[in-house]
Amino acid sequence: MTIITLDRVSKRYGALQVTDAVSLALERGSALGIIGPNGAGKTTLFNLIAGTTLADSGTIRFDGEDVTRMPARRRCHRGIGRSFQIPHPFVGMTTYENVLVGATFGGRLSERDAAAKAVDVLELTGLARKANVLAGQLTLLERKRLEMARALASSPRLLLLDEIAGGLTEPECAELVDAIRNVRAQGVSIIWIEHVVHALLAVVDRIAVIDFGRKIAEGEPAATMASPEVAAIYMGMESEAAHG
Amino acid sequence: MSFRIERFTPASRATAIVALIALAFLVAAPWLTGRANIRLLGEMFSFLALASLWNLLAGYCGLVSVGQQAFVGFGGYMLFALAIFLGFDPLLAIPVAGLLGAVLAIPVGTLLFRLQGAYFAIGSWVFAEVLRLSFAQVSSLGGGSGASLPTSVVTGIASNREWREILIYWTGLALAVAVLLIVIALLRSKLGLALTGLRDSEIASESLGVNSWLTKMTVYVSVAGLTTMIGSFIFLQKLRISPDAAFSVNDWTAYVIFIAVIGGIGTIEGPIIGTIIFFLLRETLADLGTTYLLVLGALAILVMLKAPRGVWGLISERSRISLVPVRRQVRFD
Incomplete structure (x- = not known):
């Protein structure tokens, strides 16, 4: 299949x-x-x-x-979830909120479930420490990780x-x-x-x-x-x- | 791992308390200060609301409209039409006008959203001009020269002038507070999350399942409805309307943009600070005639060059403070 x-x-x-x-x-x-x-x-x-x-x-x-x-x-x-080669972070949001966008709109989860999903994905991708940092302040490597994290949050x-x-x-x-x-x-x-x-x-x-x-x-x-x-x-x- | 989401900060709690105290003073203002000041405050409430709404469109949706006077004027005329033709109580006519404004915004938005950037701005202005010319044709509302709110309607609000003015003042205060609360609630909601995403990267938002068109349309229609209500209030305070006053790009868009730019586009605090600065300037310099406009223009240019994020942008950059946080903080337990 x-x-x-x-x-x-x-x-x-x-x-x-x-x-x-x-x-x-x-x-x-x-x-x-x-x-x-x-x-x-x-x-x-x-x-x-x-x-x-x-x-x-x-x-x-x-x-x-x-x-x-x-x-x-x-x-x-x-x-279908995707990461961008050139990262497109939402610079005015925290890392957690970036991932939350994927969980909320891509995964179509309720507020509570989306929050849980976002935290899971942050841990899986090693971004939990950066959860409250504005995405605009992440290094390039972290931004690439964030690309993957956001895509994963949409439960592809x-x-x-x-x-x-x-x-x-x-x-x-x-x-x-x-x-x-x-x-x-x-x-x-x-x-x-x-x-x-x-x-x-x-x-x-x-x-x-x-x-x-x-x-x-x-x-x-x-x-x-x-x-x-x-x-x-x-x-x-x-x-x-x-x-x- | 267990976690919780924090949406308030010590600064935001302090702000809420200060805001409540200020609100109490504003509610009591008719007994604390004179008629002229009450009128001035009423005007400030309308500009604060208009600037917050314009800022929501431009600063958060990227929809730079120079045609918001369309809804202000429409609101004014709907107030007059509902009160004169259908016998509505003017205070009740305000929310009804708002509803009509929101309905009008759906086809208008559908058309305007086909335009991008500067074309959207010009399109919104053209729409306002179309409305101005259309209302100038309605002879039962005074045509091009305008109309006054009939005495019977005015006395219907309250029989004596003092109470009438107080009721109108409170209406303005209630509208401004409602607009601010709605803007804050909207930005803190799921819709606000989508909006901020779209502002930062439309392409990434769409790839993450955000419906860009519907999100912007929801905001456009809400802003239009609320702007219409403010328009109704403005002309309830003025008691007189004419097409040129109702659809004035100067009064309802240029000054409003000035307020948002000076205060700080894309922040909730910006329009509040901008409104205070604008009225301070106006009250101190208005006697100087054209010099006043020159000062406004020069100040706007200076701020755009030196502090493109406005006065609040400067303050929050230095102090890293946000009085009305819309962010979410994760705390791992």
């Missing part, structure tokens, strides 16, 4: 084809990693899935329902994570991997765009490779990382990391 299916989804900005007939299918409860060079169209793919931008053509089905033209907030209600069934491991130290990265595994263990399906390949490989079942808006490879992680397509893009660097 698939949770999300993309069928030949395309998006063009003027002369630039940012997404070129991408098809993807993700099994419920599984985790897919997406890699590719900068500017390959990975984030655009997330925007299309989450509804921040609408596809020019192709169809996106979430849990059997056609969501291709559905606005972002309703996709969130259906169970599919979580889209966009480059949240960059810049972390090894222990921090291991902590993050644990947190994501935890989320997955609760039955949440995950699509994760990440340049930190070893973190990605610790979580995902499959990897898809995007280049110039097209999906050029997809499959079991080790095999995909070793494939000539990936080697051509990363000139050997990342595939060594995959084996090392």
Whole structure:
């Protein structure tokens, strides 16, 4: 049973084809990693899935329902949660309130349940200490964590994570991997765009490779990382990391 | 882990006590001060309410309207129409007018929300002008030259002038207090959470399930209804209405924006401080004629350049204090 299916989804900005007939299918409860060079169209793919931008053509089905033209907030209600690569914190609110927005409006919880959910998520993501700090005063790493926390608070069934491991130290990265595994263990399906390949490989079942808006490879992680397509893009660097 | 959510601070409790004492004095004011001051206070209440409402739209919703005089004027005319044609008690006509204003705001908002930023501002002004020209055509309400509230209606409020003035004063006080309480309650509610989210990042809010259009529309319609009530009150105090006075962009929008900007946009305290500053300036400089307007303009420019968050912005930045906190603090036990 698939949770999300993309069928030949395309998006063009003027002369630039940012997404070129991408098809993807993700099994419920599984985790897919997406890699590719900068500017390959990975984030655009997330925007299309989450509804921040609408596809020019192709169809996106979430849990059997056609969501291709559905606005972002309703996709969130259906169970698609996303983090932004460039954090968009609500700077005038505390960290707790940021997460509360996700629980209240995305998760559609009552005030009491939303508060409990928000506190749970803060603890899961290690942000509890910062609960009463204005989000505008968080460091970049904390802001990235907040992105994930807000998305989780909306109780998603599919979580889209966009480059949240960059810049972390090894222990921090291991902590993050644990947190994501935890989320997955609760039955949440995950699509994760990440340049930190070893973190990605610790979580995902499959990897898809995007280049110039097209999906050029997809499959079991080790095999995909070793494939000539990936080697051509990363000139050997990342595939060594995959084996090392 | 157990936790509780705190929504009050020592500063906010102290503020509430001070506000209650001030309120008691204001209620008793008719016996403490003269007629002229009572009139002036009534006027301050209307500007305080208008500025708080404009600030809710601009400072929290990002909807910069220069057409709020549409609802002020509409409120004034509805008061006159309901009292003259339908025999309403003027004090009862105020909430009815407010309801009509809110209903009017639904189609107007639906149209205006298609416009962004400066276009929204201009669109709101155009709508106010349309209303001004329309009411100038209603000959039974005096057409372009306006009308006075008939003596029978005025004496219906209270038979002697003293009590009439006191009742009107209390109405203004009640309206201003109600507007402030509604604004505070709204910002502390779930709707306020959505509004602050939308103000900080509309794209992230939508991705987290917030309905941007509906949230802004709810606020726009509420603000319109309350602004209409204030408009009714203003022209109950004046007892006379004309299209130019009712739909004056100067009186009901320019001064109101001045108050909000000077006091501090996007804060609850800002419009209160702004109203006090505005009336201090007006009462001390009004005899100087055009010089008064030059001073107002210069001050507005100075504040925008040197303290873009207004006087309250400066104070709260330095002291890190919030008299009316809308934030939620988590305390882990």
